[in-house]
Amino acid sequence: MFTYEYARPALTTDCVVFGLDDEALKVLLIQRDIPPFEGEWALPGGFVHVGESLEAAARRELKEETALEGFFLEQLHSYGDPDRDPREHVVTVSYFGLVNLIDHPPRAATDARNAGWFGLDDLPSLAFDHQQIVDTALERLRGKLRYQPVGFELLPRLFTLTELQQLYEQVLERTLDKRNFRKKVLSLGILRETDEVQQDVAHRAARLYEFDEAAYEERRQNGFHFEL
Amino acid sequence: MFTYEYARPALTTDCVVFGLDDEALKVLLIQRDIPPFEGEWALPGGFVHVGESLEAAARRELKEETALEGFFLEQLHSYGDPDRDPREHVVTVSYFGLVNLIDHPPRAATDARNAGWFGLDDLPSLAFDHQQIVDTALERLRGKLRYQPVGFELLPRLFTLTELQQLYEQVLERTLDKRNFRKKVLSLGILRETDEVQQDVAHRAARLYEFDEAAYEERRQNGFHFEL
DNA sequence: TCAAAAGTGTTCATCTTACACCCATGG
DNA sequence: CCATGGGTGTAAGATGAACACTTTTGA
Numbered sequence: 001m002f003t004y005e006y007a008r009p010a011l012t013t014d015c016v017v018f019g020l021d022d023e024a025l026k027v028l029l030i031q032r033d034i035p036p037f038e039g040e041w042a043l044p045g046g047f048v049h050v051g052e053s054l055e056a057a058a059r060r061e062l063k064e065e066t067a068l069e070g071f072f073l074e075q076l077h078s079y080g081d082p083d084r085d086p087r088e089h090v091v092t093v094s095y096f097g098l099v100n101l102i103d104h105p106p107r108a109a110t111d112a113r114n115a116g117w118f119g120l121d122d123l124p125s126l127a128f129d130h131q132q133i134v135d136t137a138l139e140r141l142r143g144k145l146r147y148q149p150v151g152f153e154l155l156p157r158l159f160t161l162t163e164l165q166q167l168y169e170q171v172l173e174r175t176l177d178k179r180n181f182r183k184k185v186l187s188l189g190i191l192r193e194t195d196e197v198q199q200d201v202a203h204r205a206a207r208l209y210e211f212d213e214a215a216y217e218e219r220r221q222n223g224f225h226f227e228l
Numbered sequence: 229m230f231t232y233e234y235a236r237p238a239l240t241t242d243c244v245v246f247g248l249d250d251e252a253l254k255v256l257l258i259q260r261d262i263p264p265f266e267g268e269w270a271l272p273g274g275f276v277h278v279g280e281s282l283e284a285a286a287r288r289e290l291k292e293e294t295a296l297e298g299f300f301l302e303q304l305h306s307y308g309d310p311d312r313d314p315r316e317h318v319v320t321v322s323y324f325g326l327v328n329l330i331d332h333p334p335r336a337a338t339d340a341r342n343a344g345w346f347g348l349d350d351l352p353s354l355a356f357d358h359q360q361i362v363d364t365a366l367e368r369l370r371g372k373l374r375y376q377p378v379g380f381e382l383l384p385r386l387f388t389l390t391e392l393q394q395l396y397e398q399v400l401e402r403t404l405d406k407r408n409f410r411k412k413v414l415s416l417g418i419l420r421e422t423d424e425v426q427q428d429v430a431h432r433a434a435r436l437y438e439f440d441e442a443a444y445e446e447r448r449q450n451g452f453h454f455e456l
Numbered sequence: 457t458c459a460a461a462a463g464t465g466t467t468c469a470t471c472t473t474a475c476a477c478c479c480a481t482g483g
Numbered sequence: 484c485c486a487t488g489g490g491t492g493t494a495a496g497a498t499g500a501a502c503a504c505t506t507t508t509g510a
Contacts, residue, residue, distance in 0.1 A: 002233075003229050004232075007230040010236060011319060049235075078282060080285075082281060093321075162488080177473075179490085180473065183491095201482080202481080202486085203486075430509055431507080432509085
């Protein structure tokens with residue numbers, strides 16, 4: 001039991017983790033096993049421990065609930081409406097993560113909660129204000145994708161230009177011209193062309209590329225501004 | 229006294245309020261009258277009350293400490309490093325505000341703390357991690373200014389195109405071409421030209437313009453994207 | 457009449473967009 | 484040999500950058 005002179009809101013983190021598979025952009029959800037909203041789907045998250053940084057709390061909860069670790073995670077927004085949790089005033093710091101579902105396939109969560117990936121057009125109704133948080137995360141993803149090289153986080157290390165283009169098309173919800181897209185993305189000089197090509201495809205195999213972090217960093221230092 | 233089953237970090241808000249006067253972009257600071265960091269300068273802010281939204285807490289503290297109210301305020305970032313406050317684990321949600329110093333001149337704060345506007349190149353050393361928060365806010369301001377019509381918040385209702393240009397030059401720290409700037413900003417169609425001109429200037433008086441919020445909103449609905 | 461800032465267009469380079477066909481591969 | 488996606492260039496339009504002089508006003 002812990003006692004304070006003044007009342008304190010509770011503090012949690014919640015994560016919106018996006019993943020990409022062959023079909024669509026998906027969000028990671030867990031099924032709640034305790035009230036409130038027992039049995040409903042919600043964002044993975046939980047209480048921040050004293051002595052723990054916000055990001056550490058977010059990563060810990062994700063690992064506990066969904067067995068995911070080691071990927072891009074960045075703070076999104078904090079929500080503190082006193083009524084957002086029916087129990088009491090709970091402030092949540094939301095995080096926004098990106099994984100590629102090839103390297104991080106869905107696994108049973110360690111603490112036995114049901115977890116799953118849901119297509120964005122196919123989300124169940126969410127507990128708390130989590131739908132709003134997902135909406136904000138999606139807006140943020142769209143914004144970041146245009147101006148920062150985060151899309152690569154959703155792809156395997158080696159990818160084809162068509163895969164990259166499809167990622168942009170799916171997230172931004174519009175079609176892009178193949179020739180213009182390739183011209184633009186290659187002109188940025190932050191992709192390394194590898195010697196490898198796609199395997200096991202029933203047509204001409206596409207060349208595989210890799211994001212060149214070092215080249216990106218160097219260009220960024222020199223005032224280069226990523227934009228797609 | 230309030231007792232909880234698990235320990236809770238304390239929760240505060242801190243505000244980085246930018247103001248523009250004739251000379252430079254300034255930040256609003258208060259001098260702390262209690263430990264820790266007693267006597268040092270810090271961002272205005274304080275504890276979030278239970279039952280109070282985050283933004284309400286930020287506005288309340290600002291009003292109490294600096295007598296400022298009724299201006300643009302938006303959430304910035306949350307900081308939760310366990311060591312950022314020497315007393316205990318304190319998580320802060322930072323906000324970022326814009327005021328024009330003509331309509332909101334510096335006044336004595338109601339609760340008798342010393343408050344003041346400091347030029348960005350002239351900041352005293354700040355308590356806690358507040359320098360980092362200011363740096364983040366400045367980055368955000370620079371980013372927002374280019375892509376959202378927030379600059380007007382720093383100017384009086386009626387302003388000249390030169391004032392607007394100087395604002396951009398000061399915040400972005402680079403000079404802009406007068407003709408190109410005017411061409412671009414007018415082509416956006418979100419400024420209303422008024423019949424009025426500058427008063428009491430010792431040279432040809434410039435025409436006064438006004439931000440046309442309605443026109444901006446309408447254009448935004450139709451997929452228009454502000455950019456300067 | 458002088459000082460100070462307001463106001464105004466054109467040109468050139470760059471970037472963006474639209475668009476269609478042949479090629480390589482595996483089945 | 485056919486189906487599938489991979490890969491490639493050009494031309495026209497739009498946008499951004501560079502640049503200097505005349506006008507208005509008050510002191």
